[in-house]
Amino acid sequence: MGSGSRSYSANPQDYKLLEEVGYGASATVYHAVYLPYNEEVAVKSLDLDRCNSNFDDIRKEAQIMSLIDHRNVVKSYCSFVVDRKLWVIMPFMAQGSCLHLMKSAYPDGFEEDAIGSILKETLKALDYLHQHGHIHRDVKAGNILLDSNGEVKLSDFGVSASMFDTGDRQRSRNTFVGTPCWMAPEVLQPGTGYNFKADIWSFGITALELAHGHAPFSKYPPMKVLLMTIQNAPPGLDYDRDRKFSKSFKEMVAMCLVKDQTKRPSVDKLLKHSFFKQAKPPELSVKKLFADLPPLWTRVKALQLKDAAQLALKRMPSAEQEAISQSEYKRGVSAWNFDVDDLKAQASLVQEEDDDIAEIKEEDENKFFNSNKDTSDSQFGVDKRNSDNSQENEFALQVGGSNVPALHVGGNDILQSDKRNGSIAEATTSTSEKDMGTGKIKTQAVKVGKTQSGPLVPGTVLGHYLPEKGRLFERFENENQLPGEKINRDMRRAPSFSGPLMLPNRASANSLSAPIKSSGGFRDSPDDKSKANLVQIKGRFSVTSENLDLVKDIPASSVSRRSSQDSSPLRKSASVGDWMLDFKQQMPTGQSSNDSANLNVPASVIVPHLHNLYQQMSIQQDLIMSLLSSLQTAEPNDASQNGKLPPMPRSSENNGSVSKFSLHISRHLNA
Numbered sequence: 001m002g003s004g005s006r007s008y009s010a011n012p013q014d015y016k017l018l019e020e021v022g023y024g025a026s027a028t029v030y031h032a033v034y035l036p037y038n039e040e041v042a043v044k045s046l047d048l049d050r051c052n053s054n055f056d057d058i059r060k061e062a063q064i065m066s067l068i069d070h071r072n073v074v075k076s077y078c079s080f081v082v083d084r085k086l087w088v089i090m091p092f093m094a095q096g097s098c099l100h101l102m103k104s105a106y107p108d109g110f111e112e113d114a115i116g117s118i119l120k121e122t123l124k125a126l127d128y129l130h131q132h133g134h135i136h137r138d139v140k141a142g143n144i145l146l147d148s149n150g151e152v153k154l155s156d157f158g159v160s161a162s163m164f165d166t167g168d169r170q171r172s173r174n175t176f177v178g179t180p181c182w183m184a185p186e187v188l189q190p191g192t193g194y195n196f197k198a199d200i201w202s203f204g205i206t207a208l209e210l211a212h213g214h215a216p217f218s219k220y221p222p223m224k225v226l227l228m229t230i231q232n233a234p235p236g237l238d239y240d241r242d243r244k245f246s247k248s249f250k251e252m253v254a255m256c257l258v259k260d261q262t263k264r265p266s267v268d269k270l271l272k273h274s275f276f277k278q279a280k281p282p283e284l285s286v287k288k289l290f291a292d293l294p295p296l297w298t299r300v301k302a303l304q305l306k307d308a309a310q311l312a313l314k315r316m317p318s319a320e321q322e323a324i325s326q327s328e329y330k331r332g333v334s335a336w337n338f339d340v341d342d343l344k345a346q347a348s349l350v351q352e353e354d355d356d357i358a359e360i361k362e363e364d365e366n367k368f369f370n371s372n373k374d375t376s377d378s379q380f381g382v383d384k385r386n387s388d389n390s391q392e393n394e395f396a397l398q399v400g401g402s403n404v405p406a407l408h409v410g411g412n413d414i415l416q417s418d419k420r421n422g423s424i425a426e427a428t429t430s431t432s433e434k435d436m437g438t439g440k441i442k443t444q445a446v447k448v449g450k451t452q453s454g455p456l457v458p459g460t461v462l463g464h465y466l467p468e469k470g471r472l473f474e475r476f477e478n479e480n481q482l483p484g485e486k487i488n489r490d491m492r493r494a495p496s497f498s499g500p501l502m503l504p505n506r507a508s509a510n511s512l513s514a515p516i517k518s519s520g521g522f523r524d525s526p527d528d529k530s531k532a533n534l535v536q537i538k539g540r541f542s543v544t545s546e547n548l549d550l551v552k553d554i555p556a557s558s559v560s561r562r563s564s565q566d567s568s569p570l571r572k573s574a575s576v577g578d579w580m581l582d583f584k585q586q587m588p589t590g591q592s593s594n595d596s597a598n599l600n601v602p603a604s605v606i607v608p609h610l611h612n613l614y615q616q617m618s619i620q621q622d623l624i625m626s627l628l629s630s631l632q633t634a635e636p637n638d639a640s641q642n643g644k645l646p647p648m649p650r651s652s653e654n655n656g657s658v659s660k661f662s663l664h665i666s667r668h669l670n671a
């Protein structure tokens with residue numbers, strides 16, 4: 001197989017690996033030379049031990065990549081296994097990803113003409129993929145690659161899904177994979193399902209990312225991003241700093257970022273938008289972006305060092321968390337694995353225990369509720385943002401009410417799609433209750449051990465968030481020294497800018513036609529089989545049976561969600577004490593409970609709990625910081641209100657949210 005008539009061998013000796021130019025969730029990407037042709041290529045080395053996908057899925061991804069034939073989509077020339085790695089040979093894109101380029105030279109984003117060209121080429125790639133039945137599912141600046149001549153290609157099919165894929169493979173997963181900042185609301189919203197329009201949302205977010213240098217909400221931890229995506233009005237080009245952008249650019253972004261997926265345009269329609277009609281050829285507008293820059297690998301290395309230095313400087317745990325979150329974002333890692341069962345469990349607890357979470361509005365995002373008035377007169381009849389308010393309210397109600405949004409993976413979710421008149425029908429994952437088959441899939445999930453263990457805290461739900469540091473090292477431990485690799489090991493022990501790190505299990509990350517598993521439809525009923533793998537529910541956090549090896553010896557005690565003793569969810573979530581108690585109850589009779597210090601508890605049992613405890617401490621610190629900053633913000637008004645916390649001044653929708661939030665936090669702290 002190969003490019004055109006060229007074929008590339010499956011012999012690793014024919015490839016000389018040079019510099020590392022990127023690192024993703026499950027792969028390292030090298031600049032390399034294909035010796036027989038003396039041609040530069042990129043070698044993506046996927047660590048099979050770190051991939052949770054089964055090998056067939058990985059191979060299918062590689063196969064589909066090799067069938068791709070479009071100038072704006074990165075294809076693979078061939079792929080083969082070398083030791084425990086799958087090498088995928090691709091064209092080398094000498095300027096790397098747009099994300100890398102922004103981070104090294106354009107921290108505030110690109111100029112509009114470059115953005116227009118990049119987005120137009122990306123749209124062409126999406127057009128091709130959608131026409132061929134694929135939802136990319138991971139459109140973002142980190143996956144838009146640039147060549148030295150200005151060529152733009154969309155890459156990384158690690159999480160893409162085939163709209164025509166049905167059957168076992170589709171049912172076989174219970175983990176939603178994506179990158180939270182770019183994920184469309186319907187992907188998270190119950191009962192709707194999603195289709196290729198999810199790519200249009202991600203495309204709109206990518207437009208903002210290219211315009212600002214970062215995606216909206218990128219500074220927040222994943223759980224918060226999920227809630228904000230669901231609750232808040234869509235982001236847009238509405239800030240003062242966005243005055244420099246044209247009306248047509250703003251309109252185009254507003255069209256993409258409509259919460260109602262049926263009102264989002266197709267790629268075809270978007271391509272006809274005036275913003276793209278006037279886009280310059282990329283050789284004019286994109287090529288100049290890197291005219292004066294050093295080679296890609298030098299930039300990547302510099303970014304790695306900078307990232308490592310930043311992390312080293314930030315010693316405070318809470319600051320570290322943010323740094324980690326930021327560095328992961330900067331690496332463009334997309335394997336944020338959402339365990340849907342865990343999220344559902346957490347969401348259900350949020351519903352009962354934590355209505356006020358729904359009212360936490362971020363300062364930046366509040367303005368969206370009252371903005372976007374200028375985006376209503378799109379020639380394509382795009383909805384006014386304000387017309388989405390009913391939907392906003394609906395979301396807010398759902399969060400606070402009985403239909404809390406929760407991720408759901410329907411076990412029988414089948415992609416229903418067909419191709420009519422040459423265009424893609426709106427293939428949608430079915431999320432109706434009758435389609436769920438939850439019990440079956442949940443049981444499978446337990447069996448395959450894909451859920452996260454330990455108390456469910458925002459950090460744990462998205463497994464990688466806090467444990468990142470640990471996995472960073474794991475990554476280095478596991479790494480093979482590849483021939484030609486020049487980056488010294490010490491530096492690789494620092495957080496790698498281009499690397500993913502801690503992405504634990506990228507369950508479907510490598511399946512090009514990975515099923516679209518996440519959808520809505522959470523049933524919060526006592527007989528909900530989704531709770532089959534809940535071992536304990538404590539406050540808003542739960543211990544799940546992710547790792548049956550870990551929990552099988554611990555009595556599964558069902559704790560009422562609103563037990564009077566459990567009024568302090570956060571504190572309760574620090575379940576180490578309970579766990580020790582449980583463990584001690586299982587001690588052979590006669591052994592004194594005072595022996596706890598000498599308990600012969602295996603490290604494999606202790607470490608996860610210590611880890612959880614650490615996470616909870618971090619979250620508490622985070623909450624304290626949030627409270628402090630809320631208080632600081634409120635201080636000027638405070639004096640005039642006799643010590644009462646004032647309502648949020650910016651939006652009537654936020655009245656009282658600070659005080660509720662504060663109350664919520666003080667409940668945590670005082671309990």
Ligand SMILES: Nc1ncnc2c1ncn2[C@@H]1O[C@H](COP(=O)(O)OP(=O)(O)OP(=O)(O)O)[C@@H](O)[C@H]1O
Pocket residue numbers: 021022023024025026027028029042044074090091092093094096097100142143145155156158332333334335498500
């Ligand atoms: N063909 C290529 N030429 C040059 N650089 C590349 C190429 N492919 C990937 N890269 C660089 O390597 C990085 C990681 O690659 P890629 O996104 O394919 O890995 P991944 O493990 O699938 O990552 P992700 O976490 O985004 O899923 C990219 O962001 C890009 O900077």
